[in-house]
Amino acid sequence: MANAQQRFALPQGARQIILVRHGSSVGPTLETVELGALTITNPPLAEDGHVQAEAVGRALAGAGIASIFVTPLQRTRQTADPLVRAVGITPVVVDDLREVHMGDFEHSFYEHAAARHPIIDRMFVEETWEVIPNAESAEHFAARIRRGIQRALESCQSGETVVIFSHAGTIAEICRQATGSRAFAFMGVENASVSRLIVQADGSWRLRSFNEVSHLV
Template sequence: MTVIALGVPMRLLLIRHGQTAANLAGALDTAAPGMPLTEAGHRQAGELVGVLRDERIGAVFVSPLTRARQTAEPLAAALGARPRVRTGLRELEAGVWECSTAPDDVSRYAAVASAWASGRPEVPMPGAGDGTEFLGRFDAVVAEAAACGAEVAALVTHGTAVRIWSAARAANVCLGFVLENEVPNTGVVVVEGTPVTGWRVLSWAGQEVGERTASALVLG
């Protein structure tokens, strides 16, 4: 396989896993192995194959958590690809708030994650790591995908991970935008660029994303 240089732009498909019972309960489910997909989640994973049928996907990377691996299975099978399991794609660990459904705990978790996206990666997640660790491990998988020889790589991961990495690394997406725009189950965020030149979000869960303006980032 010919390796594409890190300076040549490529597309990343950042895909959130399908529905789980924890999603329905609003629980912070971030520890391994995590909950499996619901029946609806399995349907969503199957439908993802059709959603991405026009993408020239050359590699599939996946979080080791159960829900992500189950989501990736139909896509990888349709492509005849072997999923590359990477711990760097795991969700932001909730630490002391793991499994909580309390609104205050969810808000505290979101506040720490938001600090990482806004340039303060040193803020710790109580009982877990910090933003330097999270961004470093996610960046490492992105760099591997950029160097693997594929024009398009699918990264099956988690909602908060996609939002925080995008806000921290994409030039045209800010924290306010990702706070206002969740990634639904099996939603796809399309990113283009390289680890050298940087990244730009092209679309967010099916909606085209425009350039950053003086006041806000606009959806096309």
């Protein structure tokens, strides 16, 4: 009797987006990048982040990738580099897929988090970035992430796979939009993890997998 259960295949007319969070980056840094009126923290990868990037490159080199996208922040480009070398695809920068802007905490978020700043605690309880003074609004963040995904899809034909190297908050927001979950349901995105988004022929999103890390073992 034939096996009724088959391996996953992309549905007719669908496209796959592989979402990769950047590798581990260095701690507090003075490196920044100017994007319009914003000054954004721009740390490079730490030593273990480069090791994670090599693991991602090995894991995805045979995935039949059509395009690679990174954000303006160097940690995504550095994480993509091993895969770029392996497949010979020049990455495209998509500004809209960068991390959420943290307003007054943009250059000190992790220090405040480590110190259990009451605003950070409130942020996680209320599941909104907007409690941070001058932080990017949830509405604006959601809209630009949607725009960024559409930008990536412009180069992706039916049946193809593209890879986006991005950030924890961005990937969490993509997963939220795909599933209709509460705001911070997917905030546990690990460094150099892989998540997979299926964009159906009708344009709807379906989350196939989240936070894969077996390639890092």
